[in-house]
Amino acid sequence: MRNILTVVMAGCFALVAGCGEKPQVIVYKQGQYQGKPDKQPWDNAQFKNDQMVWEKAIKARNESQNEYVRISN
Amino acid sequence: MARMKFLCDAERCIECNGCVTACKQEHEVPWGVNRRRVVTLNDGLPGEKSISVACMHCTDAPCMAVCPVDCFYRTSEGVVLHDKDLCIGCGYCFYACPFGAPQFPQDGAFGLRGKMDKCTFCAGGPEADNSAAEFKKYGRNRLAEGKLPACAEMCSTKALLGGDGDVVADIYRNRVLKRGKGSEVWGWGTAYGKPEKGTAPAGPKS
Numbered sequence: 001m002r003n004i005l006t007v008v009m010a011g012c013f014a015l016v017a018g019c020g021e022k023p024q025v026i027v028y029k030q031g032q033y034q035g036k037p038d039k040q041p042w043d044n045a046q047f048k049n050d051q052m053v054w055e056k057a058i059k060a061r062n063e064s065q066n067e068y069v070r071i072s073n
Numbered sequence: 074m075a076r077m078k079f080l081c082d083a084e085r086c087i088e089c090n091g092c093v094t095a096c097k098q099e100h101e102v103p104w105g106v107n108r109r110r111v112v113t114l115n116d117g118l119p120g121e122k123s124i125s126v127a128c129m130h131c132t133d134a135p136c137m138a139v140c141p142v143d144c145f146y147r148t149s150e151g152v153v154l155h156d157k158d159l160c161i162g163c164g165y166c167f168y169a170c171p172f173g174a175p176q177f178p179q180d181g182a183f184g185l186r187g188k189m190d191k192c193t194f195c196a197g198g199p200e201a202d203n204s205a206a207e208f209k210k211y212g213r214n215r216l217a218e219g220k221l222p223a224c225a226e227m228c229s230t231k232a233l234l235g236g237d238g239d240v241v242a243d244i245y246r247n248r249v250l251k252r253g254k255g256s257e258v259w260g261w262g263t264a265y266g267k268p269e270k271g272t273a274p275a276g277p278k279s
Binding site: 030031032033034035036037038039040041042043044046047054055057058059061062063065066067068 | 075142143144145146148149150154155156158159196197198199200201202203214216217218219220221225226231234235236237240241243244247248251
């Protein structure tokens with residue numbers, strides 16, 4: 001009886017052995033961004049990681065806000 | 074590298090709220106959250122002025138400085154964004170922001186304050202570009218599509234300009250020169266700092 005109890009107890013400990021407390025806080029550095037990293041806006045299928053193409057597209061959009069240029073063309 | 078900025082021309086803004094509607098529609102912003110709004114000074118009086126206000130993506134953003142969980146970051150284009158998975162909705166950023174930009178959805182019982190929401194300069198957030206998760210949390214990522222913010226592009230009178238600070242400033246300078254008035258840009262000094270006064274170099278005078 002005592003042996004059975006010992007085996008059962010050992011089994012119970014073995015079952016919950018993997019349920020230890022996990023670290024819940026990442027390495028905290030004061031004043032530094034703690035969230036997920038973000039990709040660059042040109043790092044996608046449309047711009048194929050080409051920053052120059054993206055900047056050209058943005059510049060064209062930017063210039064189109066100037067109606068003095070837009071209307072005269 | 075572009076340094077993204079907003080500029081609102083109070084001489085041109087006609088308080089149509091087109092920018093507000095464009096933002097709401099583009100990002101499917103919920104009720105009670107206004108990423109952009111139009112403020113009118115001296116409403117109803119002759120000479121009233123309207124300004125479209127949202128997050129200005131400040132150079133030295135006070136929201137970043139006060140956030141207790143450091144969930145803010147600045148992209149290489151100068152856009153101030155935040156990670157909603159980290160935000161605890163404390164509201165410190167709201168108190169720190171000179172423009173009242175941070176918004177908090179109150180959709181729970183007892184006035185529960187949700188995670189902060191604000192203008193993203195249509196640049197999404199820290200999720201895969203143009204993914205469902207990004208849209209749900211932050212709205213559409215127009216910058217990754219090579220487009221500028223919907224509010225600025227939608228503005229019918231082009232009072233609201235958004236984009237590379239140098240280009241935007243050039244457009245505005247040209248405009249002021251042509252019309253000969255209204256050179257004051259509301260909020261620019263607060264958001265992007267005033268030009269430093271020229272100081273004499275240190276050392277003995279010759």
